[in-house]
Amino acid sequence: MKRRDFLKAAGCSAIAVGLAGRIAARTAGDKPNIVYMMLDEIGYFELSCMGHKILKTPNFDRLAAEGMRFTQCLAGGPVCGPTRCVLLTGKHMGHCEMRTNGGGTPITKGEFTLGEMFKSAGYATGGFGKWGIGDSGTTGAPEIHGFDTFYGYYHQVHAHTYYPRYLLRNGKREMLPGNTGDYHKGQTFSQQLIHDEAMKFIRRNKDKPLFCYLPYTLPHGLWSMPEDDPSWLMYKDMKLGGKGQRRPSDPNMYAAMIHMADRYMGEIVKLLKELKIDDNTIIVFSGDNGGQPYFRDAEHPRGVFEPNSTVFRGGKGSLLEGGLRVPYFVRWPGKIKPGSVTDHLCYFGDVMPTLAEASGAKTPDDIDGISFLPTLLGKGTQKQHDFLYWEYAGQVAVRKGKWKAYMSRKQAWQLFDLEKDSLEKNDLAKKHPDILKEMTDYAKSAHIPVKGGRWIDRSKGFDGHRGRKPKKAKPKK
Numbered sequence: 026m027k028r029r030d031f032l033k034a035a036g037c038s039a040i041a042v043g044l045a046g047r048i049a050a051r052t053a054g055d056k057p058n059i060v061y062m063m064l065d066e067i068g069y070f071e072l073s074c075m076g077h078k079i080l081k082t083p084n085f086d087r088l089a090a091e092g093m094r095f096t097q098c099l100a101g102g103p104v105c106g107p108t109r110c111v112l113l114t115g116k117h118m119g120h121c122e123m124r125t126n127g128g129g130t131p132i133t134k135g136e137f138t139l140g141e142m143f144k145s146a147g148y149a150t151g152g153f154g155k156w157g158i159g160d161s162g163t164t165g166a167p168e169i170h171g172f173d174t175f176y177g178y179y180h181q182v183h184a185h186t187y188y189p190r191y192l193l194r195n196g197k198r199e200m201l202p203g204n205t206g207d208y209h210k211g212q213t214f215s216q217q218l219i220h221d222e223a224m225k226f227i228r229r230n231k232d233k234p235l236f237c238y239l240p241y242t243l244p245h246g247l248w249s250m251p252e253d254d255p256s257w258l259m260y261k262d263m264k265l266g267g268k269g270q271r272r273p274s275d276p277n278m279y280a281a282m283i284h285m286a287d288r289y290m291g292e293i294v295k296l297l298k299e300l301k302i303d304d305n306t307i308i309v310f311s312g313d314n315g316g317q318p319y320f321r322d323a324e325h326p327r328g329v330f331e332p333n334s335t336v337f338r339g340g341k342g343s344l345l346e347g348g349l350r351v352p353y354f355v356r357w358p359g360k361i362k363p364g365s366v367t368d369h370l371c372y373f374g375d376v377m378p379t380l381a382e383a384s385g386a387k388t389p390d391d392i393d394g395i396s397f398l399p400t401l402l403g404k405g406t407q408k409q410h411d412f413l414y415w416e417y418a419g420q421v422a423v424r425k426g427k428w429k430a431y432m433s434r435k436q437a438w439q440l441f442d443l444e445k446d447s448l449e450k451n452d453l454a455k456k457h458p459d460i461l462k463e464m465t466d467y468a469k470s471a472h473i474p475v476k477g478g479r480w481i482d483r484s485k486g487f488d489g490h491r492g493r494k495p496k497k498a499k500p501k502k
């Protein structure tokens with residue numbers, strides 16, 4: 026089916042399902058709810074269930090224990106914009122419409138997203154946090170991509186502070202009292218509002234299937250939170266080298282931010298149980314791209330928290346494993362075996378077909394993803410990717426089973442065996458030229474020129490943390 030026809034058909038069925046949904050009360054065995062939390066830059070090892078000794082994440086740990094943990098679910102891209110684009114459109118970085126981290130650069134109006142997919146399947150659709158694939162006033166805005174509600178930041182630079190002057194609700198600015206544009210100081214803490222709105226959305230839509238997308242900006246910098254926040258009180262006096270919050274870099278604050286995200290997940294699970302929809306809800310927990318080795322000093326050359334430990338090389342921005350490996354687990358009571366771990370090789374582009382299969386939704390034909398529902402449910406045949414592909418800032422990476430081919434502007438193609446060499450240090454390109462050729466041939470075929478969206482109304486776009494300075498009136502002659 027051609028994309029245009031598909032969109033038309035999807036739109037019609039959305040209306041039909043919407044009407045049916047209003048008439049029929051919800052019954053057992055209905056479409057599952059989806060709560061999809063994707064934290065911003067949490068490292069693969071920054072959870073207590075992954076062995077971290079300082080960072081405490083009891084609620085995430087419980088989800089992992091009650092669901093399936095993925096050891097090889099790779100980010101869509103190594104930075105915010107592209108990884109979100111791959112997640113939301115099911116297309117890899119050689120095909121998707123956002124391949125840099127421009128901030129406000131939009132996807133096109135015709136591009137099909139998870140929002141449109143769930144909308145067409147009769148879901149209530151809400152997003153809360155950082156959108157990142159189109160500013161307000163562009164063809165990439167969430168309200169024109171199937172989201173009934175989107176509350177938070179659209180432009181990712183806007184999301185660099187927890188005390189912004191305003192947040193957006195469906196494209197409209199809502200001013201936050203007492204916030205002046207100072208990165209670290211203000212009276213209204215944005216993340217709490219964002220989380221409160223997500224909770225309200227779940228409560229409001231408890232009787233319909235719901236898709237609640239939570240791209241929370243925690244624990245991305247610039248860090249600060251209210252002085253009386255319980256997570257801050259827990260970490261502020263710990264000896265991590267911090268000098269108090271409202272500074273550009275503070276490990277105590279970072280630890281509190283991860284704990285805060287964990288607390289929010291605890292509140293969401295509690296709410297789902299209170300509303301008696303927990304059993305019919307798929308919860309996904311994920312990072313968005315690889316972690317950052319923050320807080321480096323002489324004693325801690327890879328940072329106080331060592332996000333990538335000594336297992337992976339690189340971090341955010343790199344197509345080496347440290348930039349792509351994210352924590353990822355899925356919980357679905359009664360469907361996914363508790364405490365299971367899979368090494369199924371997948372990436373964010375697989376999320377769209379997986380959730381489509383789980384919810385009876387349809388996807389366009391031109392996506393790159395493959396459903397991993399058979400892996401989650403432990404039944405059916407799990408199809409594998411022949412290749413996975415990424416490109417970013419002069420780097421290209423291809424994955425085929427245990428093999429990873431990587432090049433950058435400074436570095437010709439290298440070939441690594443990830444089973445033996447997760448640090449990607451032992452180049453086998455000369456030893457296996459045939460394997461490398463197969464992968465680089467694929468890389469050539471995987472890239473098409475990028476197609477971007479456009480502005481509809483520039484006046485709605487992000488205009489800096491303090492806003493544009495008013496133009497000085499020209500003196501009269």
Ligand SMILES: [Ca+2]
Nearest residue numbers: 065066105313
């Ligand atoms: Ca990110």
